[in-house]
Amino acid sequence: MKSWPVALLAALISCAAPPAGASDQWVPVRDVSLEVQPGSPLDFSSLLPNTVIDAEHRLVAGPDGRLAFALAPEKPVRMLCASLAWSPASGGFPDHQGADRYARQLAMHGYNIARLHFVDASLMAGREKDFDFDPETLDRVHYLLAALKRNGIYWIIDGLSSPRGAYGGHGDRWDANGDLKLRLHLDDAAFAHWRTLQQKFLARVNPYTGIATIRDDALAVVILANENGIEFDSLVHERPGDPAYREALAAPFNRWLAGRYRTTEALAEAWGDLGAEERLEAGSVRLPANRYEDGPRMRDLQAFFTETEQASAERMSRALRDLGYSGLISTYNNWPTVQTALSRRDLDAVTMNTYHDWVGGYSPGATLTQASSLADGANYMRMIAAARWLGKPFIVSEYDHLFWNRYRYEAGLVMPAYAALQGWDVLCRHGHGPIVLAYGEPYPHKRQMLPYAIALDPVARAGETLAALAFRRGDVATSAVTIPFAVRGAADLGEDMQAREPERLTELALVGRIGLMADERFDGEVGVMQPRAQGARDILDALRGEAVLPSDNRTDSERGLHQSDTGELLLDRRSGQLRLSTPRTEAAAFSSLREPVDLGEMRIEQADGNGLVALSALDAGKALATSRRLLLIFATDAHNTGMVFRDSEEKIIEDFGELPVLIRKGYVDLTLSRSAARWKVSPVGLDGTVYPPVDQGSGPVAFRLSNDTPYGPTTYFLLEVEEG
Known part of the structure; x- marks a missing residue:
């Protein structure tokens, strides 16, 4: 784990130039050390303490499979x-x-x-x-x-x-x-x-x-x-x-077929497409020539x-x-x-x-x-x-x-x-x-x-x-x-080697827990049966009918809207947004903001581009509404210095470039539902160093958060609130 001397890397950062035409958009990271400082907002060792590892703390599968x-x-x-x-x-x-x-x-x-x-x-x-x-x-x-x-x-x-x-x-x-x-x-x-x-x-x-x-x-x-x-x-x-398929599979496959069908005639009846030279007794049945060619041979x-x-x-x-x-x-x-x-x-x-x-x-x-x-x-x-x-x-x-x-x-x-x-x-x-x-x-x-x-x-x-x-x-x-997905066994295998659970049904994972379950274990619960003829709406309607899913759940697949049964997660495919609202963390990932996003405690009023914004309570046992120390995360995009692409859409890489890393400048306007006697927002370096505040006030907590700080760009901020 050797490092370049700090002075040398600092010199590289000071002389490195951002890509041509992008100097107003991309800012070089100044941090060199990335070791989190003890006691800093990024030190989670007290917030998330690790246990001693011994026989009593050996990890096992509990009775519910967790x-x-x-x-x-x-x-x-x-x-x-x-x-x-x-x-x-x-x-x-x-x-x-x-x-x-x-x-x-x-x-x-x-x-x-x-x-x-x-x-x-x-x-x-x-x-x-x-x-x-x-x-x-x-x-x-x-x-x-x-x-x-x-x-x-x-x-x-x-x-x-x-x-x-x-x-x-x-x-x-x-x-x-x-x-x-x-x-x-x-x-x-x-x-x-x-x-x-x-x-x-x-x-x-x-x-x-x-x-x-x-x-x-x-x-x-x-x-x-x-x-x-x-x-x-x-x-x-x-x-x-x-x-x-490699030839090494041919002989084992023929032996397996012989155990199942016994004779070439029985195999031909099952498949219907045996070649004249294919004989089970001679072990000459061919592997599929194309992995995407569906049929009984592939099944x-x-x-x-x-x-x-x-x-x-x-x-x-x-x-x-x-x-x-x-x-x-x-x-x-x-x-x-x-x-x-x-x-x-x-x-x-x-x-x-x-x-x-x-x-x-x-x-x-x-x-x-x-x-x-x-x-x-x-x-x-x-x-x-x-x-x-x-x-x-x-x-x-x-x-x-x-x-x-x-x-x-x-x-x-x-x-x-x-x-x-x-x-x-x-x-x-x-x-x-x-x-x-x-x-x-x-x-x-x-x-x-x-x-x-x-x-x-x-x-x-x-x-x-x-x-x-x-x-x-x-x-x-x-x-x-x-929501269990019924599995019978080999009877579920079709003629397509690439077949997987239908996307129209896996959308249920955006609402509740899904997973596979042996067909014989089903006991009247609402689930996805074989064959997979149902749609997600059928399952959701059944869950609502049994009052398992709240009647006000906003999920509507046709509108691209999916809300978790907990009410904490809302994914809007059309707007490119995912929202999270919980007592201790609120967050939103968005490709654009056409209107403000109200998450409960935090409201994102506007942003100048796409990104991730999250607010989490740092005081142990406290919710966002009562925590005095809160971690703000604001992530946009990052490139290397001198990255070169072959196309304007940046899909094809020509040169990955070099250090220092450049963070795309951005800002968001935030308001909190609480007021305070005093509040302040301080940038936090990538190593957890807390810098002097960039904004502060009293009364309503509202500010513009820019990741381009006087101390270099960052993705972290500490919000401190003193109640009146």
Whole structure:
């Protein structure tokens, strides 16, 4: 965790010029250190204290399927997750001193669990022999785990992230090369390799904790292998001119067909499209030539994938149990299709990854759509909501609304607010790491803001700050309405490999909790049945008829209006707004403001552009109406200095530019419903430093908030109110 000298970086900031023609719109960040100051408004360690990690505080699945501590399984806990996906390009694992500082900072930011991703790649970077872990990296990993535990931060660890596993002699461990993830389903040697990796890493005694990682109370979840569904892995490895599915699947698929149909004649009757050369007895039945060509062949391939994935997950889980692991196990953490939902059915917990405006890489020519997530009704959230199995812990192992999308401020409200509404257990915004200790670290992926690098992005960081309050603190309530989606099993598989729950029905996630439930568990409750012939209005009308949903709920799909059953969330797709009104936090994400937005305690009168505004009480146990200290968040957009695009709409990147980060200037006019003897608004630096007030007064609390302060641009402000 080395940093450039402060004087050097300050010099770079002073001489860096903003993009041509944008000097009046973009302002360079002056902060260099990003370590939150103890006791500052951004230090949440007292507001959100982490517990000691021991046997009584081991995370378990409670009786309702929510994460809880072992000593109180009936009381759910929410976990805000720090994504630790380091590589040499982002600086790798810190040394001991850096790990202590980093773990402490994570706790101060409100994180209470961390996901370690691509540890296998880091351990094997530059190694030529199988399982020949780099000793310094292994030591740093072990020390970091101990430092996290000392700070009350639990662990989620991938059993496998890199498709190269622990094989020696590979220089592309972070790329989508290698076939280990597919072979895990098919090949005893691949399974043996995976099991040995768990023995040599997870089952190894950590010298800094004195216990094997796999037996540690801090290890809450093991993801057997990241994103290892067969269909998704096949899609990732498909190249122009190649078959849709690799030949390694052909023989196992033929054996599976033989077990189901017995004869070629029976198969031909079921499919109706066998080629003359296709004989079940000869094992010559072809895989589908096109993954998007629907038909009975594709339906059976899905059933084969499901049974194969269930069997391999059971086999790998058994191997972990034999090594002494007693925590939660998950896998198949992406791809929200009907097929993969069946594969996840018997797991201890469901883990899912999701992205809005996905970016494929860092090379010139990389593209995104510049679309708002509110315009499609937060579809990236709804997709994974419909992949949840009710009665099991649900963990968002990765999500992001990616840089350089200009609407990414939405993520700081959309995901934590709806995660809380849904009653999800863990929320993890993906990145190399969620924080850095300073701008200017001399590593390729930290020289400028990049996709999947949220730590350098003031907009993403503002969203994570709001997530700590809205989600982890529990400012947003969980829905009292549960809408199950009935699942029969293989009978639900159609002829489309890509089929997932209909968007017209996942809109229900904007109103109440949704998730999958075995058909036989239904007991008269209102739900989405098979086949999926109902519409959202049918379900909502039924809920209103049973007085489960308030009669005054404003949801109207045709108008693009969706209100949560709690009344706290209102999404207006047509205006591009999401509003949140709770006793301790009020917020709005908006693409435009045609008229004032009244959230209850706070009213946004006008704004000069799109952005996120949030107000949260900082006094423990106090609501917005009575708290004397309140945190204001105002996030617009941020670029790197010298960013270049190939198009006027900024969809295609040519050059990501360099530091310093530039924040787009903006203002909002705010009024509060309360009056005060005295009030003042002070800018808060990105490190939590409170600067002298930029506005103050007495009586009605009303002011213009500009993020372009005399002390540099920021996303944070402290509002202090003294009652008369």
